[in-house]
Amino acid sequence: MALLEVDSLRRCFGGLVAVKDVSFAVEKGVIKAVIGPNGAGKTTLFNLISRALAPTAGRVRFDGCDLQGKKPHQVASMGMARTFQNIEMFSGMTALENVMVGCHVRSRAGFLASMFALPWTRPEERKIRERSLALLDLLGLADLADKEAAGLAFGQQRAVEFARALAMEPTLLLLDEPAAGLNIYETAEVGRLITRIRDLGVTILLVEHDMSLVMEISDEIVVLSFGQVIAQGPPQAIQQDPDVVRIYLGE
Amino acid sequence: MRRLLFLIPLVLAIAAVHLLCAWTGTLYYLTQMTMSAYYSLLVIGLCVVMGYAGQISLGHAGFFAIGGYLAAAFTTRNLAGLQDALPVRMLDAAGLLVSGRDVYGGAQLVVTPWAACVAAVLAAALIALLIGIPVLKLKGHYLAMATLGFGIIIYKIALAVPYFGGADGISEVPPFNLLPGLAITGGSANRIANYYIAWTLVLLGVTLLWNLIHSRVGRALRAIHGSERAADSIGVDTARYKLYTFMLSAVFAALAGVFLTHYNGGIGPSEAGVMKSVRYVAIVAVGGMAHIWGALVMGTLLNFLSLRGVFGTYDDAVFGAILILIMLFAPEGILQTGIMDRLRRLVSRREED
Numbered sequence A: 001m002a003l004l005e006v007d008s009l010r011r012c013f014g015g016l017v018a019v020k021d022v023s024f025a026v027e028k029g030v031i032k033a034v035i036g037p038n039g040a041g042k043t044t045l046f047n048l049i050s051r052a053l054a055p056t057a058g059r060v061r062f063d064g065c066d067l068q069g070k071k072p073h074q075v076a077s078m079g080m081a082r083t084f085q086n087i088e089m090f091s092g093m094t095a096l097e098n099v100m101v102g103c104h105v106r107s108r109a110g111f112l113a114s115m116f117a118l119p120w121t122r123p124e125e126r127k128i129r130e131r132s133l134a135l136l137d138l139l140g141l142a143d144l145a146d147k148e149a150a151g152l153a154f155g156q157q158r159a160v161e162f163a164r165a166l167a168m169e170p171t172l173l174l175l176d177e178p179a180a181g182l183n184i185y186e187t188a189e190v191g192r193l194i195t196r197i198r199d200l201g202v203t204i205l206l207v208e209h210d211m212s213l214v215m216e217i218s219d220e221i222v223v224l225s226f227g228q229v230i231a232q233g234p235p236q237a238i239q240q241d242p243d244v245v246r247i248y249l250g251e
Numbered sequence B: 001m002r003r004l005l006f007l008i009p010l011v012l013a014i015a016a017v018h019l020l021c022a023w024t025g026t027l028y029y030l031t032q033m034t035m036s037a038y039y040s041l042l043v044i045g046l047c048v049v050m051g052y053a054g055q056i057s058l059g060h061a062g063f064f065a066i067g068g069y070l071a072a073a074f075t076t077r078n079l080a081g082l083q084d085a086l087p088v089r090m091l092d093a094a095g096l097l098v099s100g101r102d103v104y105g106g107a108q109l110v111v112t113p114w115a116a117c118v119a120a121v122l123a124a125a126l127i128a129l130l131i132g133i134p135v136l137k138l139k140g141h142y143l144a145m146a147t148l149g150f151g152i153i154i155y156k157i158a159l160a161v162p163y164f165g166g167a168d169g170i171s172e173v174p175p176f177n178l179l180p181g182l183a184i185t186g187g188s189a190n191r192i193a194n195y196y197i198a199w200t201l202v203l204l205g206v207t208l209l210w211n212l213i214h215s216r217v218g219r220a221l222r223a224i225h226g227s228e229r230a231a232d233s234i235g236v237d238t239a240r241y242k243l244y245t246f247m248l249s250a251v252f253a254a255l256a257g258v259f260l261t262h263y264n265g266g267i268g269p270s271e272a273g274v275m276k277s278v279r280y281v282a283i284v285a286v287g288g289m290a291h292i293w294g295a296l297v298m299g300t301l302l303n304f305l306s307l308r309g310v311f312g313t314y315d316d317a318v319f320g321a322i323l324i325l326i327m328l329f330a331p332e333g334i335l336q337t338g339i340m341d342r343l344r345r346l347v348s349r350r351e352e353d
């Protein structure tokens, strides 16, 4: 069974159908890319999958469970992590604290336990800190741990957002344009990182405009245009698909 | 307990104020310092809601009044006439009632302060829950308006319901025996003891909130403040966390109301007034929003000055003005933003002209 199954998903904004009966599946352990021109509905699709938006019609199954009626935080605790197209740092918090928030679903100290500083909360807190530092280290951000996250350079913020998502120990990671705004070296770096995360057993679904990156790292590609799937398959097939070529190169 | 070391400066300051007053022969200041302590209890709770969770409440005087009024009513309203009613008999059997004589020598049967306190706080928590579920879905101005509405309703209830004494409020509230020999009560004979009782309660409150802020929950609250969307996507149950924080601050406010009412021996409708709520928000803002210490220092200082009558008839206007100034120049709180930078920039711009 596929890790993620999207079935006839539709979302309307007033008269606009932003996502139109989209269906596809993501198998465990692959890197799958969603591509398409601006406004094709890619981000909306991600919002529907992570339940940040409710679909007008259609279903999403994740890890064998129907997400109908679930809240975003519930989906997150099931093991789905995401990053945002316009990076969403927790402003007013350091890079380290940002990543530590990522450990939220993998820890349990609640209001009363925290207020009374129950003995077991301290080892938990130490573990959260160590794991977060290790993740920052993995992404080469160890030096920036105590810097305010929202003040970091663009690429660094992207990396912190990555580390934060990984702190959730997700089974599925949704990346919305992870290479946007990065130079070619940083882009190549992100590509290597994504493959490495996949090798650690995390399934990845990404939206990306950088075609060379997409073609290099993804196992499968879904092409969206005006909210509809117009092609689906491995990178070589997509590159030769006449519809896709027409959309990307103009008529 | 290394993590409690942060309390040392506060403990020293509390003792220093006492010694200073004793030395200068102004021990009567401790009365206002005691009252300020209880107001500060409310303020630090509100500080967590505003500074950490990033929400606003213009109705916290309402929760203070719920605590104070219920404690006052339960411990003064005579149940002697209802002695045979089943609920009263049950309360009596549970040891939650005390009998005595009223001022005219008639038989009096009232709820014990402890039971009244627990009931008042539970009521405040429950009301915060019921109000919070719909209201915390709102943001910004809308949340401010909705909580303001709640505050107005409580004020009107305090004023209109005869059980709560109308414009006169409730007086003759008995002392609250926290522990044997330790009673919250006014009067110059108990002044010093009560000063220390009040500040011990504040120390406890600060410790609990300090622990909360520096925990997984505190981080999640700040994350909600930073980006609610991202906090959601990371698995923080934002609605629940906001609600619990709101309830927690309501409990702090209600406790403040209970304690101060016993200390003053009564409560009146002005405690439920909207201007009180505005005052609390202004204090949290001027204290630096996300600073428990700032809220505590400002809460004590400004309330003390206000209680000493320093602001005279401009009392409410002072707090209104503080709020306006903060919103104009440092909406994130004075200690948060680089207000010094801003002032410097303002000055240097002048010089360029």
Ligand SMILES: Nc1ncnc2c1ncn2[C@@H]1O[C@H](COP(=O)(O)OP(=O)(O)OP(=O)(O)O)[C@@H](O)[C@H]1O
Pocket: A013, A016, A018, A036, A037, A038, A039, A040, A041, A042, A043, A044, A045, A085
């Ligand atoms: N909240 C919203 N309300 C109304 N319309 C929306 C909303 N969100 C997206 N849209 C519209 O839906 C369409 C798809 O938008 P979406 O952001 O999903 O595109 P995208 O494929 O991610 O584009 P890009 O490559 O520019 O990120 C667009 O026409 C957009 O204007």
Ligand SMILES: [Mg+2]
Pocket: A042, A043, A044, A085
């Ligand atoms: Mg997009």
